[in-house]
Amino acid sequence: MPKKETFQDLSLPALKGEQELWRWLYTELRAAILGGRLKPGARLPSTRSLAKQYSLSRGTVIAAFDQLLSEGYIRTQVSSGTYVAPIMPGQWLQANRRRSTLKVPASKATLSKRARAMIHGIDLLAPSHSVGKAFRSYEPAIDLFPVELWSRVASRVLRHAPRSLYGHGAAGGYQPLRRAIAEYIGGARGVRCVPEQIIVTSGAQQALDLAARFLLDPGDHVWMEDPGYSGTTQTLRAAGAKIIPVPVDQDGFDVKAARKLSPKARMAYVTPANQFPLGVTMSADRRLELLNWAASIGAWIVEDDYDGEYRYHGRPVAALQSLDHSGSVIYIGTFTKMLFNALRLGFMVVPERLANAFEAARSFVDRHPPTLDQAILAEFITEGHFGLHVRKMRQTYLERLSVLKEAAQKHLDGLLTIEDAAAGMRTIGWLPAGASDKLASKQASMLGLEVSALSAFALKKTQKPGLILGFAGCTPHELRRGVSVLSTDLRGSR
Amino acid sequence: MPKKETFQDLSLPALKGEQELWRWLYTELRAAILGGRLKPGARLPSTRSLAKQYSLSRGTVIAAFDQLLSEGYIRTQVSSGTYVAPIMPGQWLQANRRRSTLKVPASKATLSKRARAMIHGIDLLAPSHSVGKAFRSYEPAIDLFPVELWSRVASRVLRHAPRSLYGHGAAGGYQPLRRAIAEYIGGARGVRCVPEQIIVTSGAQQALDLAARFLLDPGDHVWMEDPGYSGTTQTLRAAGAKIIPVPVDQDGFDVKAARKLSPKARMAYVTPANQFPLGVTMSADRRLELLNWAASIGAWIVEDDYDGEYRYHGRPVAALQSLDHSGSVIYIGTFTKMLFNALRLGFMVVPERLANAFEAARSFVDRHPPTLDQAILAEFITEGHFGLHVRKMRQTYLERLSVLKEAAQKHLDGLLTIEDAAAGMRTIGWLPAGASDKLASKQASMLGLEVSALSAFALKKTQKPGLILGFAGCTPHELRRGVSVLSTDLRGSR
Numbered sequence: 005m006p007k008k009e010t011f012q013d014l015s016l017p018a019l020k021g022e023q024e025l026w027r028w029l030y031t032e033l034r035a036a037i038l039g040g041r042l043k044p045g046a047r048l049p050s051t052r053s054l055a056k057q058y059s060l061s062r063g064t065v066i067a068a069f070d071q072l073l074s075e076g077y078i079r080t081q082v083s084s085g086t087y088v089a090p091i092m093p094g095q096w097l098q099a100n101r102r103r104s105t106l107k108v109p110a111s112k113a114t115l116s117k118r119a120r121a122m123i124h125g126i127d128l129l130a131p132s133h134s135v136g137k138a139f140r141s142y143e144p145a146i147d148l149f150p151v152e153l154w155s156r157v158a159s160r161v162l163r164h165a166p167r168s169l170y171g172h173g174a175a176g177g178y179q180p181l182r183r184a185i186a187e188y189i190g191g192a193r194g195v196r197c198v199p200e201q202i203i204v205t206s207g208a209q210q211a212l213d214l215a216a217r218f219l220l221d222p223g224d225h226v227w228m229e230d231p232g233y234s235g236t237t238q239t240l241r242a243a244g245a246k247i248i249p250v251p252v253d254q255d256g257f258d259v260k261a262a263r264k265l266s267p268k269a270r271m272a273y274v275t276p277a278n279q280f281p282l283g284v285t286m287s288a289d290r291r292l293e294l295l296n297w298a299a300s301i302g303a304w305i306v307e308d309d310y311d312g313e314y315r316y317h318g319r320p321v322a323a324l325q326s327l328d329h330s331g332s333v334i335y336i337g338t339f340t341k342m343l344f345n346a347l348r349l350g351f352m353v354v355p356e357r358l359a360n361a362f363e364a365a366r367s368f369v370d371r372h373p374p375t376l377d378q379a380i381l382a383e384f385i386t387e388g389h390f391g392l393h394v395r396k397m398r399q400t401y402l403e404r405l406s407v408l409k410e411a412a413q414k415h416l417d418g419l420l421t422i423e424d425a426a427a428g429m430r431t432i433g434w435l436p437a438g439a440s441d442k443l444a445s446k447q448a449s450m451l452g453l454e455v456s457a458l459s460a461f462a463l464k465k466t467q468k469p470g471l472i473l474g475f476a477g478c479t480p481h482e483l484r485r486g487v488s489v490l491s492t493d494l495r496g497s498r
Numbered sequence: 499m500p501k502k503e504t505f506q507d508l509s510l511p512a513l514k515g516e517q518e519l520w521r522w523l524y525t526e527l528r529a530a531i532l533g534g535r536l537k538p539g540a541r542l543p544s545t546r547s548l549a550k551q552y553s554l555s556r557g558t559v560i561a562a563f564d565q566l567l568s569e570g571y572i573r574t575q576v577s578s579g580t581y582v583a584p585i586m587p588g589q590w591l592q593a594n595r596r597r598s599t600l601k602v603p604a605s606k607a608t609l610s611k612r613a614r615a616m617i618h619g620i621d622l623l624a625p626s627h628s629v630g631k632a633f634r635s636y637e638p639a640i641d642l643f644p645v646e647l648w649s650r651v652a653s654r655v656l657r658h659a660p661r662s663l664y665g666h667g668a669a670g671g672y673q674p675l676r677r678a679i680a681e682y683i684g685g686a687r688g689v690r691c692v693p694e695q696i697i698v699t700s701g702a703q704q705a706l707d708l709a710a711r712f713l714l715d716p717g718d719h720v721w722m723e724d725p726g727y728s729g730t731t732q733t734l735r736a737a738g739a740k741i742i743p744v745p746v747d748q749d750g751f752d753v754k755a756a757r758k759l760s761p762k763a764r765m766a767y768v769t770p771a772n773q774f775p776l777g778v779t780m781s782a783d784r785r786l787e788l789l790n791w792a793a794s795i796g797a798w799i800v801e802d803d804y805d806g807e808y809r810y811h812g813r814p815v816a817a818l819q820s821l822d823h824s825g826s827v828i829y830i831g832t833f834t835k836m837l838f839n840a841l842r843l844g845f846m847v848v849p850e851r852l853a854n855a856f857e858a859a860r861s862f863v864d865r866h867p868p869t870l871d872q873a874i875l876a877e878f879i880t881e882g883h884f885g886l887h888v889r890k891m892r893q894t895y896l897e898r899l900s901v902l903k904e905a906a907q908k909h910l911d912g913l914l915t916i917e918d919a920a921a922g923m924r925t926i927g928w929l930p931a932g933a934s935d936k937l938a939s940k941q942a943s944m945l946g947l948e949v950s951a952l953s954a955f956a957l958k959k960t961q962k963p964g965l966i967l968g969f970a971g972c973t974p975h976e977l978r979r980g981v982s983v984l985s986t987d988l989r990g991s992r
Contacts, residue, residue, distance in 0.1 A: 070811040070920075076749065076781030089781065111826040112796030113764075115855055116737075119712035123858040129865075132665030146664045155656040162649040170640045170838040171626030206700065206864035213863050217736070218613035222716070238862040242711070243610075255570065270607070287570030287583065302606030317564040332605040344664040346869035361609055364617040368732040369707050370700035370864075371623075375840035377868060 025060055026067035033068060037077050037088055048078065048086040121241040126234065132345075138486025140454045141430035141474030142345070145400055149344050153389060158380045169375050175367035176359070177204025177351070178378035184385040185337075185351055192391075193312055194322030195335055197353045203362050204351050204373045208310050208338035211352040212236055215334050216243035218365050219304050220271060227262045227272035231461035233280045233308070236273050245271070249463035252279055256286030259293040271304040272297075276324045277312035278427040281461050281472050285426065291324050299330030308336045313394055314476065315427040316402045331355030339381060341429065342394055349373065349381055401429065401476040404483060408475045411487035419494040420471065429476035432458060434468060435494075441469040447493050453486055519554055520561035527562060531571050531582055538584040542572065615735040620728065626839075632980025634948045635924035635968030636839070639894055643838050647883060652874045663869050669861035670853070671698025671845070672872035678879040679831075679845055686807055686885075688816030689829055691847045697856050698845050698867045702804050702832035705846040706730055709828050710737035712859050713798050714765060721756045721766035725955035727774045727802070730767050739765070743957035746773055750780030753787040765798040766791075770818045771806035772921040775955050775966050779920065785818050793824030802830045807888055808970065809921040810896045825849030833875065835923065836888055843867065843875055895923065895970040898977060902969045905981035913988040914965065923970035926952060928962060929988075935963040941987050947980055 036042040048054070051065040058065075069086065072078045079089050135146040169178075176182065182199035189195040205211040212235060220226065222244030228237060230249035240247055248269060250262040257274045272294060276286035286294075298305050307324045315321065325335040338350030354362050366372075384390050405425055412422045412433070425431035435441055441457035448455040448471070458470035475483060530536040542548070545559040563580065566572045573583050629640040663672075670676065676693035683689040699705040706729060714720065716738030722731060724743035734741055742763060744756040751768045766788060770780035780788075792799045801818045809815070819829040832844030848856050860866075878884050899919055906916045906927070919925035929935055935951035942949040942965070952964035969977060 067811075076779070076783060076785070089783065109793050109824060111793055111798075111824040111849070113713070113792075113798050113826060114796070115852070115859075116711065116713055116715045118715070119855065119859045122712075122862050123855055126858065126862075128669060128858050128861055129666055131668040131866075132662045135661045135665055143665050146661050149661070149664055151656070151659075151661070151664070155653060158656055159649060159653045162645070162652055165645075167629045167640050167643070167645070168626045170643055170645070170840050171629055171637050172623055172839045174625040175622060206868075209862065210864035217610065218616075219607070219610055221610045221612070235862060242859075242862065285570070289570060289583065291570070298607075299603050299605055302608075304605075304607050317561075330603060330605040332607060340865075345666040345865075346664050348865065348868040355605070358609070361613065361617055364620065364622050365609075365613045365736075367622055368616050368620075368703065368729060368736065370704035371834075371839075371842065372625075374700075374842040374868060374871060377871065 025064045026071070029058070029060065029064065029068035030071045033072055034077055037072075042088050044088055044090040046088045048088070050085070118242045118244065122238050124238075124241075126238060136477065136479035136482050138453055138478045138482040138489075139430075139471075139473040139475065140477055141456065141472055142341075143474070143477035144341055144344065144429065145397060145404075145477050146344055147477075147479055148397070148400060150389070150393065154380075154384065157383050157387070157389070161380045161383055162376060165376065165379060169379060173372040173375040173378075174363075175372045176200070176363040177202060177373055178375055178382060180386075181378040181382040182351075184382045188385060188390070189323075189335075189337060189353070192394075193309065193337070194326035195353055196326055197335075198356070200359050201353050201356055202351050203354060203359075203366060204349060204378060206348045206370070206373065207340045207345075207350040208308060208336050209235055209239075209350075211334075211336040211338075211350055212306070212308070213239045213242075214362070214366060214369065215271075215304070215306050215336070215352065216240050216245065217369075218362060219334070220245045224271065225266045225269040227257075227266065227269045228463065229257055229274060229279060230463040230465045231281055231458060231467055232273070232463065233275065234461060236308070237463070240273070247463065249465065251465050252282055252284065254284055255290050256284050257290060257294065259290050259297065263297065268301060269303055271306060273306045273308065274324070275308045275310070277309055277315070277321050280308070280310070281430070281432065281456075281458060283423060283425055283428060283431060285321055286324070291327060295324070295328055295330070295332065298332035303332065305333045306336065307333050310336070310338055311341045311428045312337070313342065314398055314401055314429060316398070316405070317426045325353060328355075331357060342390070342397075343381075343384075347377065347381070349377060397476070404475045404478065404480060405431065407480045407483045408473065408487070411484045415487050415491040416494065419491065422473070425475075430472055430474040433471045433473050435470060437468065439469045441471055444469075444494060445471055447496070448490060451489050451493055453489055453493075455490070519558045520565070523552070523554065523558065523562035524565045527566055528571055531566075536582050538582055540582045542580040542582070544579070612736045612738065616732050618732075618735075620732060630971065630973035630976050632947055632972045632976040632983075633924075633965075633967040633969065634971055635950065635966055636835075637968070637971035638835055638838065638923065639891060639898075639971050640838055641971075641973055642891070642894060644883070644887065648874075648878065651877050651881070651883070655874045655877055656870060659870065659873060663873060667866040667869040667872075668857075669866045670694070670857040671696060671867055672869050672876060674880075675872045675876040676845075678876045682879060682884070683817075683829075683831060683847070686888075687803065687831070688820035689847055690820055691829075692850070694853050695847050695850055696845050697848060697853075697860060698843060698872060700842045700864070700867065701834045701839075701844040702802060702830050703729055703733075703844075705828075705830040705832075705844055706800070706802070707733045707736075708856070708860060708863065709765075709798070709800050709830070709846065710734050710739065711863075712856060713828070714739045718765065719760045719763040721751075721760065721763045722957065723751055723768060723773060724957040724959050725775055725952060725961055726767070726957065727769065728955060730802070731957070734767070741957065743959065745959050746776055746778065748778055749784050750778050751784060751788065753784050753791065757791065762795060763797055765800060767800045767802065768818070769802045769804070771803055771809070771815050774802075774804070775924070775926065775950075775952060777917060777919055777922060777925060779815055780818070785821060789818070789822055789824070789826065792826035797826065799827045800830065801827055804830070804832055805835045805922045806831075807836065808892055808895055808923060810892070810899070811920045819847060825851060836884070836891075837875075837878075841871065841875070843871060891970070898969045898972065898974060899925065901974045901977045902967065902981065905978045909981050909985040910988065913985065916967070919969075924966055924968040926964040927967050928964045931962065933963045935965055938963075938988060939965055941990075942984060945983050945987055947983055947987075949984070 055062040055065045182202040186199045216239045220243045226245045227250045228247045248266040325333040335353040420433040423432040445455045445457040456472040549556040549559045676696040680693045710733045714737045720739045722741045742760045819827045829847040914927040917926040939949045939951040950966040
């Protein structure tokens with residue numbers, strides 16, 4: 005056996021410090037391989053003889069060999085022995101060298117088209133660093149959320165949950181939560197469903213995304229409200245849909261206009277209870293027209309009922325889904341607007357014939373929603389805390405809207421006309437004709453306010469200039485301060 | 499004014515029972531409209547005169563009108579009055595009729611092609627109703643999870659979290675968790691990254707799905723391990739990718755074979771630390787070859803390191819990502835396998851140049867992961883509980899593997915040869931040549947065991963017949979019981 009192929013000649017340096025024996029042997033052998041002292045293909049002595057030579061236990065040698073083996077430095081061949089693997093030590097070293105001296109080219113790999121469509125032209129919502137900020141529109145009154153109560157319910161659920169709740173959950177959601185949701189929305193929104201039709205999601209956004217992915221093929225036409233929710237348009241684009249902007253008037257989504265624009269659309273996206281962002285309610289005849297169209301051609305209707313319960317005039321308008329007899333409506337609701345954003349729990353109600361398929365497909369998207377959060381929410385609902393909180397918030401939001409209107413009447417007269425919101429968590433402040441809402445919102449941002457321009461949600465139809473003002477999540481003090489800042493802003497820009 | 503256009507003639511029935519006045523008025527007016535007594539276009543009297551006529555407060559009449567207005571039954575025209583809306587009462591009634599008498603056709607609308615691809619030929623994982631079941635392979639030892647400790651940490655976090663944590667969170671994840679993860683995987687897996695490269699996901703499955711959606715266009719070729727993880731193949735199919743099955747041998751993924759099959763693939767999916775399902779470790783030369791290929795043509799490598807820390811021989815093999823200098827690797831890890839499935843928190847480490855884009859695109863998928871769960875996990879990691887738990891589990895799983903091997907030696911000799919798993923939560927039991935693993939697994943299921951056939955994960959290459967046996971999540975008692983049941987099963991089927 006030629007010397008260079010054996011290990012016996014290699015003098016390993018002595019063990020330093022407190023290192024484990026196997027790790028010392030492993031490190032030295034690896035260094036010998038990488039340094040070229042042990043060449044590719046060289047045969048190593050048996051673990052037995054190596055142990056004897058270095059006065060080690062055989063287990064120590066085996067541990068070192070195992071590690072080298074599992075990292076690919078050495079190879080074992082049955083009844084033949086152990087060899088240095090045929091790796092290129094130069095290659096290995098090059099890859100381990102510092103970045104600055106590398107020859108490895110930076111990857112030219114790119115994002116997919118759908119990812120680029122998804123992020124094209126959007127502003128990322130920043131995480132909240134404060135609560136109650138004027139005029140943030142996407143957060144409920146987190147300053148008034150009963151944190152103590154929620155924590156108590158959570159602690160109880162976590163302590164008493166059976167261990168199976170820590171295991172793999174159901175793709176459609178935790179069954180007691182699905183039951184609680186079905187019962188609640190049956191009463192509060194007139195939605196007709198059995199618990200199995202409910203798919204618990206990560207807020208309304210995931211429900212929108214799942215609906216787009218599971219129901220649309222690339223090139224499909226989708227009727228989209230104009231102006232409309234950008235969270236929907238981005239998701240539709242990512243699914244490869246062709247968006248057909250449909251005008252919204254005082255009766256909501258204009259079904260007749262839509263039928264002219266694209267009679268064979270595969271889906272319609274609507275916010276019937278409180279149109280985003282205009283705040284109008286879809287009329288009964290439009291609802292029926294939309295349902296009849298969908299049933300007759302086999303199209304889907306996505307009903308986004310993101311804050312349908314916060315209605316200040318009259319009782320909440322029943323959901324469109326309550327009138328659907330053909331199984332065309334996907335109803336979407338969310339607890340992020342009813343409780344708090346960070347919870348990330350919402351749901352969709354799908355027609356019965358879709359329930360199994362949605363549950364199965366969802367399991368390959370993210371398996372299932374977090375079970376313990378669902379169990380906490382289920383308790384919160386069935387113990388009545390949820391209903392009580394929503395009723396309290398409805399009263400609070402009405403008061404906050406009044407604060408906004410009063411302050412605006414005093415300080416924004418002639419500058420901004422506040423729409424009297426009939427529902428929801430935001431309203432529109434109309435600017436004088438000819439003003440630029442984009443400029444006004446940009447200036448407001450620089451003054452520390454969160455104000456969106458109505459035109460930012462326009463797809464095709466030009467809208468009157470307006471600012472979208474959240475009021476529900478803003479403290480009265482912040483609302484007054486915001487109005488005062490806005491007054492400076494708008495006076496300055498006139 | 500012609501009589502039929504006025505309201506004065508309509509005799510409303512008296513109020514029955516405890517109903518609120520406005521609701522009685524609303525109901526009766528709606529009935530009059532739907533029944534055709536109030537025709538489309540009919541003008542209603544003023545709220546003032548109606549209040550007087552029926553001895554109601556004006557507020558009551560306004561409340562009823564508001565409700566009718568918001569539901570679209572009536573219309574107001576400025577300085578002209580209130581009219582019945584031009585709806586078709588027949589249409590409305592038809593939609594409200596019982597399902598059995600409906601003329602509305604059942605919708606013919608269908609699922610998208612991608613949803614059908616996603617659910618084609620899959621078995622849905624059922625929710626856990628028990629823990630520790632033999633031979634479930636996708637759950638860690640939930641019977642030993644420190645529920646009390648987790649609950650204590652959770653209670654503390656929920657009680658002391660600033661309210662801003664209840665608001666909208668960061669799309670990439672809660673920053674302290676991203677920091678904790680970056681630090682931990684730097685030490686434990688050699689992954690080199692800054693916290694901003696980490697995108698917190700709903701388990702590894704969402705990370706796989708995001709990688710497929712954000713990095714692949716329809717028709718792109720993807721190198722996929724054969725046999726390989728079905729959670730990946732379904733997701734790749736849904737993204738429209740063309741899957742190129744690449745054989746796996748004792749050195750892991752065969753890069754040379756892959757280059758012959760499709761030199762210009764856009765992505766490679768690999769499980770280098772513990773190949774799913776064969777359990778082999780990818781050798782160092784294969785790793786370098788794969789990295790060099792990806793860097794040279796601008797392809798992505800998705801490294802799924804789902805249980806890389808549970809290594810029983812030698813120390814965990816460092817992640818492939820630690821050798822990547824071109825920014826080609828997307829590294830995926832998950833806490834569902836390290837802690838418990840129901841948590842639904844995992845993460846991906848993306849190259850720095852992708853971090854912003856991934857964060858933005860993710861916000862349209864599901865906005866962000868649940869913040870409070872992330873805060874609890876961050877505490878659990880930084881307080882050292884996580885590292886301790888993983889070390890304990892490594893010991894436990896090694897013991898459970900021994901239990902399985904011992905029991906199998908006694909009762910399955912000649913029927914099933916248990917592979918000595920070097921890592922992970924499952925191993926393979928090899929059946930005699932010529933046996934059908936699908937049949938054996940089906941029979942085992944009927945006897946109450948959870949056993950997958952190796953061939954269920956084969957794409958193209960025929961595998962030797964084998965059964966995938968989870969051991970980490972199964973109690974020793976269940977493992978022994980399972981072996982005994984399996985012995986009956988396999989003896990019977992010989």
